[in-house]
Amino acid sequence: MRWFWYASPQTFYPLAGKLAVAGGLAAAVLAVVGLYVGLLVAPTDAQQGEAYRIIFIHVPAAWMSMFIYVVMAFWAGLGLAFNTRLSGMMASALAPTGALFTFIALWTGALWGRPTWGTYWVWGDARLMSELILLFLYFGFMALHASIEDPRRADRAAALLALVGVVNIPIIYYSVKWWNTLHQGASVSMTAAPKMAATMLAGMLVMALAFWAYSIAAAMLRVRSLIRERAA
Amino acid sequence: MKPRHKRLLAILGGLAALGAATALVLSAFQENLVFFFTPTQVAANEAPKGRLFRIGGMVEKGSVRREGVEVRFVVTDTARTIPVVYRGPLPDLFREGKGVVAQGVLNADGVFQAREVLAKHDENYMPPEAAHAVEAAQKAQKTVVK
Numbered sequence: 001m002r003w004f005w006y007a008s009p010q011t012f013y014p015l016a017g018k019l020a021v022a023g024g025l026a027a028a029v030l031a032v033v034g035l036y037v038g039l040l041v042a043p044t045d046a047q048q049g050e051a052y053r054i055i056f057i058h059v060p061a062a063w064m065s066m067f068i069y070v071v072m073a074f075w076a077g078l079g080l081a082f083n084t085r086l087s088g089m090m091a092s093a094l095a096p097t098g099a100l101f102t103f104i105a106l107w108t109g110a111l112w113g114r115p116t117w118g119t120y121w122v123w124g125d126a127r128l129m130s131e132l133i134l135l136f137l138y139f140g141f142m143a144l145h146a147s148i149e150d151p152r153r154a155d156r157a158a159a160l161l162a163l164v165g166v167v168n169i170p171i172i173y174y175s176v177k178w179w180n181t182l183h184q185g186a187s188v189s190m191t192a193a194p195k196m197a198a199t200m201l202a203g204m205l206v207m208a209l210a211f212w213a214y215s216i217a218a219a220m221l222r223v224r225s226l227i228r229e230r231a232a
Numbered sequence: 233m234k235p236r237h238k239r240l241l242a243i244l245g246g247l248a249a250l251g252a253a254t255a256l257v258l259s260a261f262q263e264n265l266v267f268f269f270t271p272t273q274v275a276a277n278e279a280p281k282g283r284l285f286r287i288g289g290m291v292e293k294g295s296v297r298r299e300g301v302e303v304r305f306v307v308t309d310t311a312r313t314i315p316v317v318y319r320g321p322l323p324d325l326f327r328e329g330k331g332v333v334a335q336g337v338l339n340a341d342g343v344f345q346a347r348e349v350l351a352k353h354d355e356n357y358m359p360p361e362a363a364h365a366v367e368a369a370q371k372a373q374k375t376v377v378k
Contacts, residue, residue, distance in 0.1 A: 046363030047325065047353055055357070077247075081240035118323030118350045124267045124286075163247060167254045178258075180268050180288055182333050187355040196357035 009086050009227040016220040016227075023217030030210035038203035045200075054112045055200070059188075060208040062105035065134060066169050068098035068215055072141075073166045076159035085230070086223075088155030091162060092145055093222035097215050099138035106131060117182060126175035127183035130168055137165040151230055268333050271312040279338060287314060287344055288333040288352065296328055307332060307344070314338075318346040325351035 006012045038056030045052040072094040079087030109128070110120040122128060141158050148154035176185045187195045194201050258265070268288035269279040279285050287307055295306035303322065306313045316334055326332065331352030336345045358366070 043359030045357050046360045047330075047356075052357060077243050081243055082236045083239075116323070116325050116351065116353060118321075118326075119348075122267075122350070126265070126267065163243065164250060166247065167250055171254075171258075179265060180270070182267065182288075182350060182352055184353055184355040187357060195355050197359055197362065200357050 007084055007086055009089070009231065012086060013224055013227050016224050020217045020220035020224070023213045023220065027210050027213035027217060030206055030213055034203055034206035034210050037199060037206060042199040042203050043197060048116055051112065051115050054108050056203050056207050058105060058108040058112060059204055060211045061101045061108065062131070063208055064211045064215060065098060065102035065105050065131070066172055068094050068101065069134060069137070070166065070169055072098060073162045076162040079155055080159040085152070088152070088159065089223050089226040089230070090219070091155070091159060093219045093226060095138055095142050096222070097218045099135060099142070101211065102131065102135045102138060106135065122182055125182045126179040127172065127181050130172040130175050133168055134172060137161070137168060270309045271307055271314045272309055274314050274338065275312040281338070284335060284337060284347070286333055286335045287316070288331070291326070291328050291330060291332050293328045307334065314342070314344050316344045316346050318349050320349070322349055323351040325353055
C-alpha cells in the first residue's frame with residue numbers, strides 16, 4: 001500500500017520542495033488574476049459602493065483560516081493515532097499560516113466594519129467572537145508546542161489542543177445562522193444559490209485558490225525546515 | 233486490534249464526545265448568548281429592564297424623523313415594532329427598509345433610547361443595475377397581487 005511511501009520525512013523532503021515552488025508560482029499568478037477581477041472587473045455594489053471590494057481579501061482569508069485549522073487538526077490527530085513524525089511536523093508547519101489568515105480576516109473585517117456597520121468591532125457577536133477564539137487557538141497551539149522540549153511530546157500535547165479546538169470551526173461557520181448577529185449571513189454556501197454577481201464570486205474564488213496555493217507553499221517550506229531541524 | 237487503531241478510535245470517540253458536550257453547553261446557554269433582541273422579544277418583556285441591551289431588526293419605511301439633534305425611527309421585525317430615539321452620528325448604511333442594531337435602554341413609555349446605532353447589511357452583493365431590476369420586479373409583483 002503506497003499510503004505510507006511519503007510518510008518518511010526524508011522521502012517527503014524533495015517532494016515538499018517541488019510543491020513549494022509550484023504553490024508559490026500558482027499563488028502569484030492566481031493573486032494577480034484575482035485582484036484584477038476583484039478590483040477592476042467586478043462591478044460596484046448597489047448597497048456598499050466601492051468599500052465592498054475588501055471582500056476579495058476578507059472572505060478568502062476567513063475561509064483559509066478555518067480550512068487550515070481543520071487540515072492542521074487532521075495531521076495532528078493522525079500523528080497522535082499513528083505515532084508518525086511527519087504528521088506532527090505538518091501540523092506545526094500549518095499553524096503560523098493559519099494564524100496569519102485568521103489575523104487578516106479579523107483585521108480586514110474591522111476595516112470593513114467601520115464604514116459599513118459603523119464600528120470596527122463589537123463584543124458579543126458570535127461570528128467575531130468565534131473567529132477571535134480561533135486566533136487564540138492557533139497562538140495556543142504554537143505556544144504550547146514551543147514550551148515543551150522534546151519535539152515528539154510537544155507534538156502530542158499540541159495535537160490534543162488542536163483536536164479540542166476543532167469544535168470551534170462549525171461554530172464559526174454556523175454562527176450567523178444559529179444566533180442573532182451583526183455579521184451578515186452567508187453569501188456563498190453549498191446549499192443555496194450564490195447571492196452575489198458572477199464576476200464578484202469569480203474574483204473571490206480565484207483569490208481563495210491563490211491563498212490556498214500560498215498556504216501549501218508556506219507549509220512545505222516550513223515542514224522542510226522542521227525535517228532538517230529534527231534530523232540533526 | 234492494533235494499538236494505533238485503538239488510539240484512532242479513542243481520538244474519534246473523544247471528538248464525538250466533545251462535540252456533543254459543546255452542543256449541550258451551547259443549547260443550555262442559548263438565552264444568555266443573545267447579542268440582540270428582536271422587537272417581538274422586547275414586546276414580550278424578554279429583554280432586560282434597566283440595563284443596556286441591543287435591539288435588532290429593520291428600520292420601518294417612512295418612520296425616520298429628524299428633530300434637531302435627535303433622530304427618531306421605528307425598528308420592526310414585521311411582527312412587532314419598537315420606537316427608537318437617538319442622538320448622535322448614524323452610519324452611512326443606515327437606511328429605511330434595511331437592517332439596524334441599536335444598543336441602549338428601554339424607557340418607561342416603551343421607547344428605546346439608543347446610545348449606539350449600527351447598520352446591518354444583508355449578504356447580497358449586486359451591481360446597481362441589478363438592484364434596480366430587483367426593485368422594479370418587486371414593485372411589479374405587488375401591483376399584480378393587488
